[in-house]
Amino acid sequence: MSLLWRGRGIPLAWLLLTRQPARLTIALAGIAFAGILMFMQLGFRDGLYDASVTIHKLFDADLVLISPRSVSSIGMAGFPRRRLVQVMADPGVAGTSPVHWNLLLWRNPQTHANRSILTLGFEPTDPLFTDPALRRQSLALSQLGRVLFDEQSRPEFGPIAKWFREGRIVETEVVGKRLRVAGLVSIGASFGADGNMLTSRETYLMLQPNTPAGSIELGLIRLKPDTNPEQVTARLKGMLPNDVRVMNKQEFIEFEKNYWRTSTAIGFIFTFGTAMGFVVGCVIVYQILYSDVSDHLPEYATLMAMGYRLTGLLAVVAREGFLLAILGFLPAWLAGEGLYVLVRTGTKLPVYMDAQRLIVVFAMILLMCLGSAAMAMRKLADADPAEIF
């Protein structure tokens, strides 16, 4: 304890900052602005990635089969349904479900404009989804020509949800065939699909009569409890020909995210935006710290003349940078949370604050402030105690 007391001194960095409230306010506004910019850019980017897998996350599956020619949810290729039957031969497999997956043209019943909608076709009785409510609703699809419409689809598909709730019979055309909405589900639009619709296999084949016989786009595999998924995956890979790919659910999700990350400009655009925020912040903090050091140069020189070590004074500037980082991060965090709510309501993107992003943005702000402090320190070399007499 007494050692602590011995080390304690005047909190010079803190006083330098707080006794100049105008300069501190500008510095904090600049840092917070940079932080908000980074939060928004990273939020949009990760939100777009997450939105692209909202459907993938719904499936109740341990492993999935897809065609190696599939590139993403907006480019799913077919593979023979027989492969799922072969999979059933493995002792670890409890059940399988075939799924048709395609983008079809939906006609807005109000404006008669066509728009692509992501369509899943499956056996209504299959336990496709983890959500029991969704499973129950699927049963309504057993009648031919019925669909479940995603109420979170973009408004361009028409006021389907509103009409349906009003009790009207909502009918429209999909690729020229008349369909009736049997219910509403809540999934969420993504970057690839503006809306979603669920239907039975039978209805799907009616809409897409040219589908090759026995061809599906996705095979879901459920394993028996107490089986090791990795062993089953290895067995299946050995057994199945190379016209299918075996992956677990997480890999399926990453496969989709990876498409948006690597094959589109999203990653670049938003990472670039984040970098811009970082640079803007650096410039502001550097300006503030540099002018702060310049203004106090005679005082620093005085301290050196009194016998304070240069490294001790450099530490004061570094501490100023550190304090600025912490004080600037807090308002950025609060504003970020608020703006995320706005983004969620405005764009329906799943943009949420998570610990990882908080750490990333704080680390960037810290780097920004300490880096700028390090640059501003060079000015301290100009403090010559011999010049102050």
Added chain:
Amino acid sequence: MASPSVAVVGLNHWFGSGANQRQVLVNVGLQIQPGEVVLLTGPSGCGKTTLLTLIGALRQVTAGSVRVLGEELKGSSRAQRQLLRRQIGMIFQGHNLLRCLTAEQNVQMGADLLPNLSYRVRRDQSRDWLRAVGLGDHLGKLPHDLSGGQKQRVAIARALAANPRLLLADEPTAALDSRTGREVVDLLKGLARDQGCAVLMVTHDPRILDVADRLLCMEDGQLTEANGPDAIQ
């Protein structure tokens, strides 16, 4: 008698280099004993301040010998000089207080240089020094709110708070009116004497020459000893 606080022998100093080189100190020699108050006068530009910065370990000695508090400064390293400066109190023409610190905190910046003292002891000592210079009622004021004389007194308290064994002052009364100037110098002398601290003060102010034990006069980089306070008047 103990060894002198300051012993300068054959000190030469130049500014600039090549054709622009100009000698500012020519074969300067002087000694100051502990507890002695020495005043240094002379026309401006004669090298007084340069001598002060050399003795104060603020500048590298290039030719001649300067021993301060037993340490040879010729060939000393930056770190040696920085450590030695902790034992030298300095009072500047401008007060050079830290604008963002209160009077008490400014003085404590001096006391904080003392090793192995708890924060509380250092703070109490700082307050005692401020009371000693008559500013017991202004502990929490910022330099901005103090008068010129008060600021200079805070600067003196700060210099003395580090328990220096040598005090260097460069025209400490230049910015003060004659009455406060007088007060400040008397205070300085009294406190330095109590501490057994040697004082070297550069001044132009003829009204304060009588505080000196010894008076030195500098002209064109050369030092001559005046015989008494009356010698240059």
